[in-house]
Amino acid sequence: MTHSICIDHPIVTPDDGLFLGNGDLSVSCWQSPGTIIFQLGKNNFWDTRLLLDKNPKPAHIEELRTLVMDPNFKVDGTSRKLNGDKLTDRQREICRRVPSQGYTAPMPKPGPQVHLHYPPDWRQCSIRQTLEIERGLLRIEIRHFAGGMLVLEAVVHPEENRLALHWTLSGITPENRYGGYFYGLPDMPLVYATLSREKELTREEFIRREYLDHGNRHSQNMSPLPPPQTLLQNNVLIQKIPDSMSLYTAGAIPEDGGSETFADVLCLTPSKDCSEGTFSFGVSTDSAEDAMQLAQQSNWETDLQAQTDSCDKFWNRSRVSFDSPVLEECYYAAMHGKRSLLKAGVYPPGLFFPSALKDFSLWRGDYHLNYNYQSIFMGAYESNHLEQGDAYFTGIAPLLELGEKISRDYYGIDGGCFVQLCGYPFPVEDDYFGSLPLGRMAYMTGWVAAYFYRRFLLTQDLDFLKNKAYPFLKKAAVFYTGFLQEDDQGIYHAFPSNQGECDFSYAGTMDQPQVIYHAAYALHCASQAATILHVDRELAAEWEHIRSHLPEQFSEMPKDMAPEFFNFDGKKADAKKAPDFLTPGNPSYDWYFGHMPYRFSIRLRGGIWRVAEDYQALIDYLKRWRQPNGLMRAMSVATHGYYGPWTESLAIVGSLNDMLMTSDGGIIRLFPGIPDGHSASFSTLRAEGAFLVSAIKQERVKKVDIFAECNGTCRLVNPWPQADCILEYHGETEALSGEILNIQMQAGTSCCLRQR
Template sequence: MLLGLRQAAGAQEIYAGRYKAVFTSVPRKVPTSKTPDGPLAGNGDIGLTLGGNPDKLRFYLGKNDFWRAYPVYPGGGIALPGWLEIDIPALAGAGYYAEQIQDKAEIAARFTKGNLAVSVKTWVSATTNTVVVELGANEACSMQFALKAAEGNTSVNAEGNDAGTHWVTRSFENTPLLAWPSHVAMAVKVIGTKPESGGSVTLTPNSKVTLAVTIYSNHDAKNWKQKAITEAKTMTPATITRLQKDHQGWWAKYWGRSSVQIGDPFLEKYYYASQYLFGATSRAGKFAPGIWGPFITKDSAAWGGDYHLNYNYQAPYWAAYSSNHIDETDNFDKPLLDYMESGKRHAKELLGINGIYYPVGIGPMGLVTTRWPLTADEMEKRYASRENTIDGGLKFLGQKINAVFSVGNMLMRFYSTYDAAYARRVYPYMRECANFWEDYLKFENGRYVIYMDHYNEVMPNLKNKGQWRQLLGDFNSTLSVGLVKMLFKGMIDVSGFLNADQDRREKWEHIVKHMSQFTVREVDGKLSLKGVETSPSPIHSGVEGLARVSIHGLVLPGGVCGPVTDSAFNQVLLSDVGRWKDKMKGPGEWANTLGNGIETCFPAVVRVGYDSDEVMKQLTDRINRQSLPNLWITAEGGGIETLAAVPLTINEMMMQSYEGVIRIFPNWNRRKNARFDHLRAYGAFLVSSGLQEGKIGSVKMLSEAGRPCRIENPWPGHSVQLLRNGKKAEHLSGKVFSFETSRGERLELISH
């Protein structure tokens, strides 16, 4: 029998502990400008990537807040603070074995050569700015260690020693166009032995040597350098013991927030690995992660490691809402809010309208990361055009929708929590998006239409030889129509919740009601979606059927289509998904997600009702086709966005709520046992249930916000007993139940 998450007498089973990543060879993609393949650990701010050979180990240390705040990449973007080197000459040619232990959030390695065996355990403290490396050996051997700050790219470096604690710093400051300075300090102390001159240590049997590395930036503290040095100097064995206890406690709470069990060890492994990597990547109160999270192993990461706003920045968070990891999404909004004044200026200066208009890429603290090259010569070299003043010198790439993309995440969190403080925080941003689109939309022939907002990025490049303007002119892109409809539906809901802008709701309701319909055409006797209504671009006008970009507007994050919203149109989408197999040339190519879109396409087709067994098969093939030993599923065009793919796909099979109705096992083979605990539904409900031998057990819910509940009858044709706080209450019947709830009320549905 499948067991759920157990909490009794202080004991807790962490189901994620059944799975770990295993490495039997040296990482090959460390360092890299994209996704590393080595063992990973992190605390949502600091990321540790283990690279190197057994005799020359390299612990690369990235940090979400260490940026070269320069508006052009390469050169600008997130930067590498540095690394810890550990050289053990006796391990030259040794065997390599390491584990990424995800429930404990640590890396455990063992390197063997002949009779010599050296063990290494490392973890990034979940509660402090500390990285711990513990080493032991069964035979005496020498070890050399050094802490290094990355150099170059206009950085200024320094190093020193303070009473046996070695420290290094790296700074970006006082260079042209730098938006703000960044400084980082790292300090290391050896615990368990006294190092010899030059950082030499002897490992001996039955003893342990610990290296504690503290890392602080000027965004952490004004006294960033001294803080790193002081904390390292005062490290003791007792300090490490306390940090480890706090670390394990944090991760135990993280895993306790939700769980799923589906009887498929392969997909469960990637489910929990993705949850682990996201927990290691993002944290409340810290800078939001860029494309590669904190797992930075060199400067000039691809796309500057920035916040790419036409889905890459938003996608990593999508599974966190239903997985009940709300705290880890709390850093999402700040970069968007910080850029608002610039966004208003772009809208006025470039389009002559109100609201906010965002380029394709931004960074933290109001930074723009996507300026065209600063010289015409460099522009020509990279883009086959000397015109580096397009759109005021910034990359909008023909898309007006970038700011609205993020409203999807804001609405996911709002509907999932009904948190008034959060709604007040993001409402000004949403309202500025509404201001923009009220001005930009055209009302023609009884409908609102969208000109010149493009299905894909349109820009000069080496292929079109500067003739890119011939591709401009998309009319009613599915992406634009869907996201704008999402925006105004959300404005109605959030403004009503906050009792704000009552005088504007009539206009917003008119837009939602009269927004252009999605364009369809007949293909092989069946209706099929078109990517755009019309376009001069053969690429855009030739997009037929449901695809990743359309899904963004319609289903995820758009949420304006589905089996409840419009069952007839939903059948069009299902028919399109049925054609995906026809386009495959080999395993793993279903939905065309090798480049981008695994986190979009797979959960979306679950939402619209495509066969769950087929989705799981195709998802397994896709993972096998393109993933790394650290269980990070890779895509050519992005990094941490893929961490949402498996969790959200499975969560949507277990429970759905995005159309305002909670559905239990809405798209799951009822012959397969499964269980989920504490998944978060819209309406701020935490929901748990199980399926055993074809029968759904009781459905338990906690109402966090006291919202009305609408839930599809999990037992069609049967009446249901509702229990409130353990006591019998209403009898319910029908296809969909609706009942009021109270804040903090525990509810249970039991079939008669």
């Protein structure tokens, strides 16, 4: 079965556009009268200006320990309102937002627009837009009532940053042809393309339009910096950000066609009365020459075949099916989004799709490490796409380099790493967020550690564990060893650190659940990794000692489950009640979809999802948030406006994977989110222990296939607890029974399970 997204009306904003991409270059397609518009975005095109000289010296943890002992002291987590007695000027300056946060940079920047022009007098037309997900192909048909038809196909090359367009025009007659010679003005071809970039809006005009769009003024307090300069040279559009970087976009002249420039617009024209043609555009942050070479190397048939081959390889890595079209369509649209945005070795995007960015972005479009950044990668490894999940490490690398400095200089912990709340995909000299209320939260370090270790659990890749994961896990454990404070009873406390986006006060910074859970799991991951690698035996023992001597109220946390899948924000989910995201009046239902995937997976992985009661409500909820282009909005337009699709909404892939299979603690559970009487199936989802699992449920589980990438014991909750099952392995058949099935497997072998 293949999947498509079809829209039979014009799309009027890039937020809602149909999208293509290769993990670095992405495109959003929408329309205005007489034009099909492709807005381009490149993951690493950022305004990198960071005014650190405007900031006070970042806060040292000892300053904060002294400050927070005042029982009247508090900095509100959202309003930043400050309470405290006899505060010094230094204390006040570290309790305010750092000045550099008030500017319009750092921030990802939008690329240019390609306009495919067709007869502008074609107003009485029908339009059908089809995104063929498994082919990575966008096809648009525009039919004039008097018989003319334009067919446009578009692909983004899977490896080279190039947009290729192929068009055909048919049925042209005097009845549907408009225009002609008029006092020397050029008679434009019926189809042609332009490349341009509008000048960046002033801050005042942006705020005015923001208010007109949705009644809010989120960007009104940003101070502008000199805007990017746009110029056109030798058919290359250059967007140059002062004291930062440039984006180069080139358009290749069509065969037997021509080009002209006017007012920084590049116009590409086919030969006169041509009924078929191609346009290609190359994008680079390296040089104009590189962009032009990319554009000129295009061949439509070659690019289309490269995309077809790449898509075949991608979609053969795993498959899922649900008997609910809503669930299946959501999954494939989001997976297509991940394929468009994520690629190993390439900086991942920030909060928004690069192909639909506005001139300015909420929260400067940065990497937010308190769930947003992690969300885009949720489910990547489980869906057997290491190439997606590994982009995480490229993006996080500058934050880890900075984190070592913060640990050393502002916590006094040599050899540790403190991961800051927010970050950017480029190196910086010093802590740019080192003030209250949110600049000294100590739980992001553990969240990052969990991701490193999860990759090992799912792949059993010892080279990765030794050379990439353990070096960071050790730094995370060293940080928590120095940060956690031992009392006279031998219990270790997390102080001071707030959680979520909560107040910074004595009560708000002592043993916050989110901090304790992430610290405990990071210590556990580091000690387990050291044991596996036979290194740092004494440190591993110390880390386990600290983990086992945390405050007793946190002992309920499962040792082998990452905290984000147990207790997302420090608040336990109530197993007896409907989830908050299915409850009107709750933010996750009313306006904040972004939290939903983690909150949903907590219930699935923790065994508290009310599968029979809430299954249909879940489907209705997804229908409520799903847009015509298949994506979810992480936050409603009513509250946050149009800023482009939110990357965190792609986390729904992880939750839908979890409906089919979980494997926390190395125990595989099949179809925890699918009620009896419903059907679903999947192939080669990845489980802990490096097992690739396939299963079919037709009202009840029918068959399970498991492939082992490594030697090990596959532990599976028996899908048929009331009956024996048959194991077929190595050409032999064996009857198994019990609550947990333990199957010894050798690397490179497969087994099959079915009910007797």
